[in-house]
């Protein structure tokens with residue numbers, strides 16, 4: 001019997017192999033990441049594994065997918081539950097500048113032991129077709145019609161996922177089938193794309209076209225974890241790979257690593273086939289998929305996060321001067337200000353790693369990889385919230401702070 005965590009590890013590894021075949025630059029990124037991690041571990045043997053064992057970090061990936069409807073989101077939740085991944089957090093990317101017409105959550109393990117085994121997470125976005133700032137009534141009707149006619153996940157895949165979730169795993173042949181099928185639904189399709197429809201959606205938003213302009217979904221990027229992202233950025237640039245212009249998130253500084261720092265290489269032109277109005281099929285290309293890399297730090301409490309957001313707003317280019325002045329400069333300081341989460345097993349303090357995402361960085365990643373920019377709208381949008389997303393998904397969307405807080409509390413033991 002393959003237990004759920006083994007299924008998850010195999011799924012992450014299979015997606016990584018597939019994405020490496022599809023996007024060769026991703027393989028370069030993974031190679032350079034592994035070199036940076038080995039060098040960092042050699043240079044800092046005592047501290048390198050403070051936020052996760054090298055085994056965990058080497059296998060660690062996050063992916064991103066985009067779906068069109070609540071019912072597709074519901075199926076995604078069924079599928080990922082089979083890998084022990086549950087929705088955590090609510091991200092409204094429509095509030096970003098420029099706005100992206102999606103709301104998102106991240107599917108990931110929530111139990112600390114499961115995270116230690118393999119923390120694979122998938123940032124999952126759902127198109128908000130009812131948002132009038134993007135789609136007028138007519139376009140919404142067409143879009144909803146198009147989306148309702150497609151099936152992203154075959155029934156056999158969803159029933160294997162349900163069985164894995166119910167039984168805590170699958171027998172060997174079923175496990176094999178589950179991982180293979182689950183990987184293949186995220187492969188880039190070679191079905192011809194209806195060019196007229198795709199371009200019409202692209203006028204509104206490149207992300208809308210990527211989601212609603214095609215008949216299937218695909219992994220949009222896959223992200224390894226690196227221990228020194230500044231070093232990684234320099235080494236990738238030296239290899240001639242065009243990275244986006246900066247590292248998103250907190251600045252490089254001498255204090256503790258917090259939250260998440262990310263960077264990516266630009267979306268690459270990939271060959272796609274297009275169906276033209278006269279019924280003929282032609283070869284072309286689209287730029288939607290890219291490579292991203294991230295460094296993870298300590299999870300911040302709501303007040304720590306507030307300070308982080310304040311500093312980022314005050315100085316978006318985030319020179320480290322402001323941080324040196326204002327941000328707690330050590331784990332002791334973070335603890336004293338209750339700005340970050342820690343565990344206290346046997347009285348020993350250990351930081352809790354941030355397992356989630358940052359909407360501003362996510363928007364930056366979306367934005368820097370779009371061919372066209374989305375215009376800004378001022379009308380107010382449709383209501384979407386953590387609870388309405390939960391209703392669509394048909395299960396609870398966990399509050400990340402609650403998970404970190406509980407982990408901290410449980411480590412302090414019952415004597416408190």
Ligand code: OOG
Pocket residue numbers: 063064065066123125220262292357358361362363365366
């Ligand atoms: C998701 C972008 C968000 C991240 O790491 O912040 C993301 C997307 O492009 O679909 O993956």
Ligand code: NI
Pocket residue numbers: 062063064123221223292365
């Ligand atoms: Ni990402």
